[in-house]
Each structure stands twice: as C-alpha cells, then as structure tokens.
Amino acid sequence: MKSLQEKILKEGSVSGSDILKVDSFLNHQIDIRFLNEIGKEFKERFKEDKVDKILTIEASGIGIASIASQYFENVPVVFAKKVESKNLDKEVYETKVYSFTKGKEYTVRVSKKYLNKGENILVVDDFLANGRAVLGLNNIINQSGANLVGVGIVIEKGFQEGRKVLEDEGIRVESLAIVESIQDGKVVFK
Amino acid sequence: MKSLQEKILKEGSVSGSDILKVDSFLNHQIDIRFLNEIGKEFKERFKEDKVDKILTIEASGIGIASIASQYFENVPVVFAKKVESKNLDKEVYETKVYSFTKGKEYTVRVSKKYLNKGENILVVDDFLANGRAVLGLNNIINQSGANLVGVGIVIEKGFQEGRKVLEDEGIRVESLAIVESIQDGKVVFK
Numbered sequence: 001m002k003s004l005q006e007k008i009l010k011e012g013s014v015s016g017s018d019i020l021k022v023d024s025f026l027n028h029q030i031d032i033r034f035l036n037e038i039g040k041e042f043k044e045r046f047k048e049d050k051v052d053k054i055l056t057i058e059a060s061g062i063g064i065a066s067i068a069s070q071y072f073e074n075v076p077v078v079f080a081k082k083v084e085s086k087n088l089d090k091e092v093y094e095t096k097v098y099s100f101t102k103g104k105e106y107t108v109r110v111s112k113k114y115l116n117k118g119e120n121i122l123v124v125d126d127f128l129a130n131g132r133a134v135l136g137l138n139n140i141i142n143q144s145g146a147n148l149v150g151v152g153i154v155i156e157k158g159f160q161e162g163r164k165v166l167e168d169e170g171i172r173v174e175s176l177a178i179v180e181s182i183q184d185g186k187v188v189f190k
Numbered sequence: 191m192k193s194l195q196e197k198i199l200k201e202g203s204v205s206g207s208d209i210l211k212v213d214s215f216l217n218h219q220i221d222i223r224f225l226n227e228i229g230k231e232f233k234e235r236f237k238e239d240k241v242d243k244i245l246t247i248e249a250s251g252i253g254i255a256s257i258a259s260q261y262f263e264n265v266p267v268v269f270a271k272k273v274e275s276k277n278l279d280k281e282v283y284e285t286k287v288y289s290f291t292k293g294k295e296y297t298v299r300v301s302k303k304y305l306n307k308g309e310n311i312l313v314v315d316d317f318l319a320n321g322r323a324v325l326g327l328n329n330i331i332n333q334s335g336a337n338l339v340g341v342g343i344v345i346e347k348g349f350q351e352g353r354k355v356l357e358d359e360g361i362r363v364e365s366l367a368i369v370e371s372i373q374d375g376k377v378v379f380k
Contacts (some may be wrong), residue, residue, distance in 0.1 A: 029304040030252075030267040058249035062220075063256040063267065069222040077220040077253065114219040120193040 001041050001176040005189050007034060008155065014182045017058060018157070025101040025155060027060035027126050037123060039068035042124065045174040049149045051075055056139070057133055058082055059060065060126040061067065064154060068124055077156060078087040078114045082106050093143040097136035100129065108136045110144075117145030123142050128153040128175060131162030138171060191229050191366040195379050197224060198345065204372045208347070216344060217250035217316050222257065228366060229258035230341040232314065235364040239339045241265055242309040245331070247298060247323055248272055250316040254344060255289040258314055268304045270327060272296050283333040286324035290319065298326045300334075301308030318365060320351030328361060340364060348380050 011024045039129045051072050056065040057080045083106070092109040099106060109189035115121070123137050135150050141148045148171060156163060156175035159182075166173050178190040195295035198239070201214045222309050241262050246255040247270040255267045282299040289296060305311070324341050331338045338361060346353060346365035348374075356363050368380040 023301060024303070028268065028271065028301055029257060030269070032256055032257075032267060033264040036258065036264075059252060059269065059271075062249060062252040063269075066220060066222055066225065066253040066256045069220075074223040074226075077222060078218065079220070079253075081218065081249075111213060111218055112213070152318065 001033075001038075003037060004041075004154070004177045006179060008174070008179075008187055012187060014185055014187060017182050018159070020155070020157070020179060020182060020187060022126075022155065023076075024045045024188070026064075030063045032063075033105075035064060036070075038064060038154060039071045042068050042122075042174070043071035043177055045152065046072075046122060046150060049122070050120045051149055052124045053078060053115070053146075054111070054122050054124055054138055055080065056124050057135040057137060061124060063126050064126060072122070076114070078110060080108045080110045080140065082108060093140045095136045095139040095143075097132050099132070105134075107131075108140065110135075112141050112144070115141065115144035115146050119146040120149050121146050122149045124150060124152040124154075126154050127172065128156040128162040129161075131165035134162070134166055134171070135169070138169065152176075155179060191228075191286045192336050193224075193227060194344070194367045195203035197221075198369075198377055200368060201361065202377060204375055204377060207372050209371060210345070210377060212316075212345065217252075220253045222253075224254060225257040226260075228229070228254060228344060231366055232258050232364070233261035233310075233341065236262075236312060236340060237363075239312070240310045241312045241339055241363045243268060243273045244312050244314055245270065245300070245305070245327055246314050247327060251314060254316060257315050258342070260271075262312070266304070268300060269322070270300045272297045272298060283330040285323050285326045285329040289322070298323075298328075300330050302334070304312065305331065305336050309334075309336040311336050312342060314342040314344075316344050318346040318352040318356075318363065319353035321350075322333060324352070324356055324361070325359070328356075328359065342366075345369060358368070 149171035180190040338364035343365040370380040
C-alpha cells in the first residue's frame, strides 16, 4: 500500500535497528481519515472471503478494527482483553501470550459469548513482529470452533519471524506494508 | 438517547446494585453500526463547539472515539495510555488515576506531541462512574495548555459521584444515557 509506505516514511520515526514508531497516526494519535484507507485496503485483500466478525487485541487494534468493520458491512468487532478485569464474563476462552516488547507473559481473554462455532473471523492488528499475539488469538479461535479467515496487518516487520511462525500454522497473512529492514535510521520496505 | 436506553435494556446485564455490563455492544464486542449512532449523537450535543481533537483512554474508549471522529470532520483521535511501554515517547504528560473497578492506581500518559496549546479537546469515554479517569485526562489537558470543550459519555452511572466531581471542576458533561439506579436486577434510567 503505497500511501502507507509514504506515511511511514514521512511520519514514522525509528530507533536502533528494530523499533519503528508510528505514534502520530496509528497507535497513540490516530488519523481517522487514513484509517479509512487502511480499512478499504483490508476489504480489497479479503473481498473474496466471507467475514462474520473482526477480532483484534487491545489497545492499538481497536481503532483499526472499528473503522475496517465499516468496509465489511459493519460486522461486529471483538477485542481480546489483556488484563484481568472484574467486569469480564467468567466464561472466557483464554491463552498466554509472551510479549517481546514488554518482556513478559500476559493472559489474553475473549468471552465465550462473542466467538461462535462456524463463524468466519478476520484478525486485524497494527503490527506483526514475532507473531505471538496473533498465535494467541488463533488459539482462542480454535477453542471456539470458529474459522480464522486470515490476518490483516498494517505494518509487518519483515525482519522478524512473525510471518513464518503464522504461515507454518497455515495462517494467511496480508500486510499492508512490510518493513524489510531499518538501516542507518531509515526504513527499507520489501 | 432512546435507542441507547433500549439497547441497554435489551442487551445489558446487571449484577448487584452497581455493575452494568454492556459487553455485547460497547466494550468487548462492538456494534459498529450502533457506534455510528452514538457518534452522530455526540456531534449533535457538541455541534456548536469547535473540536480540534478527540481524547480518550484505552481501551474501551478507542472504538467510540474513532467512529465519533467521523462526525467531527475526522479530527485526530488521541488515546491516553495506561501502562508503561518501551515504545511510548519519553516526552509525556502524565497523571495518576485511581480505578475503583480495579482497586488500584495507575499512570495515564499522553505524548506531548499530540496535545497542543490552544487546541479544543473533546473527551469521550464509555462509562462515567467516579469520574477519576476524566479528571486525569483534564489534568493532562491542563498541563498541555489545550482547552477541554466537554466530555461525551455513553453511559453515566447517575448514582455515583462522577458528574458532581467533574461539574465542580467546571467541566461540561454530556451523557447519552444516565442510569439512575440498578434495582432488583433492573436498570432504571433518569
């Protein structure tokens, strides 16, 4: 997605050889007009597929999933929760996910009420790096008996193992921008 | 907002005298079509006001703010972050917020880059109960020199102190549904 690559080059900032920050439009401040372009592109990538629901994970995925839903006939969005909360239903699917960014394991939960057997689920998220979050969501989808249609990622870190990890599980990955490397403070796309 | 009251009566569930769960459409599964109705209504309530940016807090506020932005000429959405993250800019406004739901204090942060002096900020959130989260956001807005236009709340717990706490600070509160009490497992609206 050309406009996304341009946006990353214009507004993104890098540090070291593996951190790309896109806080200005994707995961702290959100550019809603641009998110609509992203939603349209996800629809284009998955236009041949039946999608009954979009699943994402808090927090950065929520805005992306919500806007994208509008291009999928407003299918419900479900966001997996990362922390224990009094108000979450006790009847949940859960799995453990290791976060390399935070250096710790956390629990991811989805209420059993909101994933049903036979439903076709599109997973979306802002970044794909090690693939652990998506693997966790796939685990939860499998527990529910729903089908994972595929994964829509805004920015894939092509130099990390996420795509391989997911494709080895037979998961289809559609990334709108793939960063091949970060060299001398510059983003190189695949 | 009549349709919201109906939705709460139809899909919400209560426990005890103070917990109302609206997981099926607002803060776990999200009904995007309905969120559009909510966004329209926020615009109606704030149609006389200049809004440059919408500020919310992760996680449940993000979908609401993202869809609402589309009725405010796609102004940027900024979501305050609740946890320390490696990737968040070090130049942040921050404040402490006590969560009655979780029984602990947490830190709320917004990068200094995304709130600017003189900007007109609309705060939105899913629930208003004790008002501590919004007070925290107001504190952050004050630090930045931006102006708080008002607060748009989807569901206000009218039997808790949130509105008084905020109005005592001179903050305008617009709630789309006000729950007066929860009695014998039933929601009573104001």
